[in-house]
Structure formats: structure tokens, C-alpha cells
Amino acid sequence: PETITVSELANRMAARGGDVVKALFRMGVMATLTQSIDADTAQLVVEEFGHRVKRVADSDVEIGLEGETDEDGELMPRPPVVTVMGHVDHGKTSLLDALRRTDVAAREAGGITQHIGAYQVQMKNGERITFLDTPGHEAFTAMRARGAGVTDMVVLVVAADDGVMPQTVEAIHHAKAAGVPLIVAINKIDKDGVNPDRVRNELLQHEIVVEELGGDTQEIQVSATKGIGLDKLAEAISLQAEVLELRANPDRMGEGTVIESKLDRGRGPVATVLVQRGTLRTGDNVVAGAEWGRVRALVNDKGQQVKEAGPSVPVEVLGLSGVPSAGEPLVVVEDESRAREISEFRQRKVREKAAAALTAGRGSLTDMLA
Numbered sequence: 001p002e003t004i005t006v007s008e009l010a011n012r013m014a015a016r017g018g019d020v021v022k023a024l025f026r027m028g029v030m031a032t033l034t035q036s037i038d039a040d041t042a043q044l045v046v047e048e049f050g051h052r053v054k055r056v057a058d059s060d061v062e063i064g065l066e067g068e069t070d071e072d073g074e075l076m077p078r079p080p081v082v083t084v085m086g087h088v089d090h091g092k093t094s095l096l097d098a099l100r101r102t103d104v105a106a107r108e109a110g111g112i113t114q115h116i117g118a119y120q121v122q123m124k125n126g127e128r129i130t131f132l133d134t135p136g137h138e139a140f141t142a143m144r145a146r147g148a149g150v151t152d153m154v155v156l157v158v159a160a161d162d163g164v165m166p167q168t169v170e171a172i173h174h175a176k177a178a179g180v181p182l183i184v185a186i187n188k189i190d191k192d193g194v195n196p197d198r199v200r201n202e203l204l205q206h207e208i209v210v211e212e213l214g215g216d217t218q219e220i221q222v223s224a225t226k227g228i229g230l231d232k233l234a235e236a237i238s239l240q241a242e243v244l245e246l247r248a249n250p251d252r253m254g255e256g257t258v259i260e261s262k263l264d265r266g267r268g269p270v271a272t273v274l275v276q277r278g279t280l281r282t283g284d285n286v287v288a289g290a291e292w293g294r295v296r297a298l299v300n301d302k303g304q305q306v307k308e309a310g311p312s313v314p315v316e317v318l319g320l321s322g323v324p325s326a327g328e329p330l331v332v333v334e335d336e337s338r339a340r341e342i343s344e345f346r347q348r349k350v351r352e353k354a355a356a357a358l359t360a361g362r363g364s365l366t367d368m369l370a
């Protein structure tokens with residue numbers, strides 16, 4: 001019988017692998033991204049994704065946020081998006097710095113990551129990898145969840161001298177919930193007396209079984225500060241990416257997700273967007289959450305202005321009407337009036353929601369006083 005792997009099916013629908021895994025799970029089918037499902041099951045999943053389009057709010061239907069399929073021939077290989085997660089101070093930013101050969105941690109206040117950074121790194125073999133940095137401090141759960149939500153895989157950084165800690169466990173849960181594979185990077189192996197076996201056994205207690213213990217999770221020993229194991233880590237990522245067969249159609253209107261956003265004094269609202277499908281260009285009319293605008297400029301991770309950004313590329317978007325929330329989708333629409341219309345629709349919904357919450361709050365207050 002005809003079969004298709006879950007990741008291939010996701011690619012054909014231009015859906016996220018994790019969403020397809022979740023849809024299958026709801027249908028009672030346990031399958032990982034690399035497993036194959038039969039054509040009947042695949043059909044059900046496709047219908048489920050199609051059905052979701054109809055349920056999306058009126059104004060969102062036509063812009064085809066989900067369910068609109070790309071032809072097989074239109075799909076081109078795209079770089080993997082890798083989110084680096086782990087407990088506070090385990091060396092996530094240092095590891096990224098080592099990979100980028102730059103030094104962001106030194107420039108950060110106190111060396112603690114306060115936001116998600118997004119970078120694209122070109123490896124020795126010419127392949128590109130998009131990295132998202134996340135903070136390890138326990139207060140930033142939402143940022144870690146968002147990071148896991150837009151990524152193809154997670155690199156879990158565990159400091160060999162500290163072992164598995166609360167946010168290590170939290171990161172494992174995020175990766176599992178998002179249905180994305182995980183690569184373990186045991187960091188700080190340059191330190192005296194560290195024992196990777198301890199980390200392996202601690203991970204085992206959270207059902208992460210590394211290859212060294214006969215499992216299927218890749219494990220790489222690294223030192224971010226001494227530059228040990230970086231090539232091996234890049235190789236492990238490439239290998240995992242190959243399995244996932246990551247593809248996207250660059251020849252359509254751009255779509256992506258807001259990774260972080262801020263109001264910049266000189267530049268106005270700035271949203272860092274990870275492009276996921278299509279190509280985003282300067283001059284495009286976009287909607288980002290409840291905000292809209294015409295893209296005035298795109299700035300890449302090196303601070304350079306670029307004319308366009310394709311799948312898996314992170315860029316800063318300038319020209320929005322306001323600051324969209326992190327995690328909101330950004331989509332290109334055909335013209336300005338459409339952008340305004342969708343934005344107004346969404347702002348109305350936001351107001352209605354706030355009003356409803358307020359009413360509910362009053363109700364309970366009245367009850368309390370009665």
C-alpha cells in the first residue's frame with residue numbers, strides 16, 4: 001500500500017511537523033516524524049488541516065494561513081531552524097557565539113539572555129543553519145515554549161558540571177509537546193572532574209536515551225569556551241535536518257512568525273520575524289497579529305539591510321503600525337486595504353476579548369460582594 005512519512009506529509013501541506021504529529025495523536029495514531037503512515041490516514045490528516053481553514057475567523061480565511069498546499073515541485077530545500085534551550089548559565093549563548101565566532105554574550109547585560117536572538121550561521125560545508133537563542137531563567141517559560149513552537153529541532157544544552165536542572169526538564173517537555181527532535185549538547189566538558197555519564201543517566205530519568213546508552217538521541221560533548229566539538233554538533237544538526245527533509249516554497253507571498261518585537265526610539269516598531277514559507281520583501285503589505293504595515297526595511301542578523309528574506313531566514317521588519325506580540329503570525333497580503341481590513345478585524349476581536357474578560361471579572365466581584 002501507498003505510504004508517506006509524517007515529515008513528508010507535513011512538507012506537502014506546508015504544515016509544521018509537530019502539528020501533524022499532534023493531529024495524528026488526536027486520531028489515535030502514534031507516529032514520529034520519520035515514520036510512515038498509510039494513504040487513508042494521510043487523507044484524514046489532510047482533511048483535518050483543510051477543515052481548520054474553514055474554522056478560522058472570516059477575515060482570515062482568504063489569506064490562507066493554513067491548509068493551502070504547495071505543489072511538490074514548488075518545494076525547495078530550506079535551512080533547519082534550531083532552538084537552543086537549557087538551564088540558566090549552562091552556556092547556550094556561549095555555544096551560539098562559538099558557532100558564530102562573534103561575542104553576543106559579552107555585550108549582553110550581565111551575560112543573561114533576556115530575549116530570543118535569531119541568527120543564521122553558515123557552516124564550513126556551506127550549509128546554513130538558523131539558530132534561535134532562548135533564556136534559561138525560569139521566568140521565561142513562554143519564550144521557551146514559543147521557541148520550541150517554531151523550530152525544527154531543539155539543541156538541549158546541559159552543563160556537565162551542573163547536570164539536569166529544572167529548566168533542562170522544562171525544555172525536554174517543550175520539545176516533546178512540539179513534537180520536534182532533540183539533540184543533547186553536553187557543555188563545559190573542559191572543566192575538571194566532569195562526568196558525562198552522570199548527565200546521561202539523569203537524562204534517562206526523563207526518557208531521553210542518548211545513542212551512547214543505546215537510544216536514538218544524538219549526544220555531542222562540547223566546550224563553548226574552548227571551541228571543542230563544534231563541528232560535530234553542526235554535523236549532528238545536518239544529519240537530523242536530512243532526516244526531516246525540510247522544504248518550503250519560496251515562490252509565494254511570505255509568511256512567518258514574530259520571534260521578538262520592540263518599540264525602537266529611532267526606528268519605531270521593530271519585529272524580528274522568522275520567515276517560514278514564501279519570500280518577504282520590502283514594499284510588501286503585511287499583517288502581523290493585529291498590526292499592519294508596508295515593509296519599509298528588512299534588516300538581517302548582521303545588521304545589514306536586505307531586499308528580501310526567504311524560508312528559515314530571520315529578519316527585522318520595519319514599518320509596522322504598532323508592536324505585534326511575539327508568537328503572532330506575520331503574513332503578506334495583496335494590498336494595503338486588505339492589510340488594514342484584517343488588522344481592524346483582529347483589533348476588534350482583541351477589544352471584544354478584553355471586554356468579555358472585564359465583564360467576567362465584574363461578575364465574580366459582584367458574586368463576592370453578595
Ligand code: GTP
Nearest residue numbers: 088089090091092093094112113136188223224225
Ligand atoms: P542564560 O541565557 O542566562 O540562560 O545563560 P546561557 O545558557 O546562555 O549561558 P552563557 O552562555 O551566558 O554562559 C554562562 C557562563 O558559563 C559564562 O560565564 C560562560 O563563560 C560559561 N561557559 C559557557 N560555556 C562554557 C564552557 O564550555 N566551559 C566553561 N568552562 N565555561 C563555559
Ligand code: MG
Nearest residue numbers: 092093112113
Ligand atoms: Mg544566554
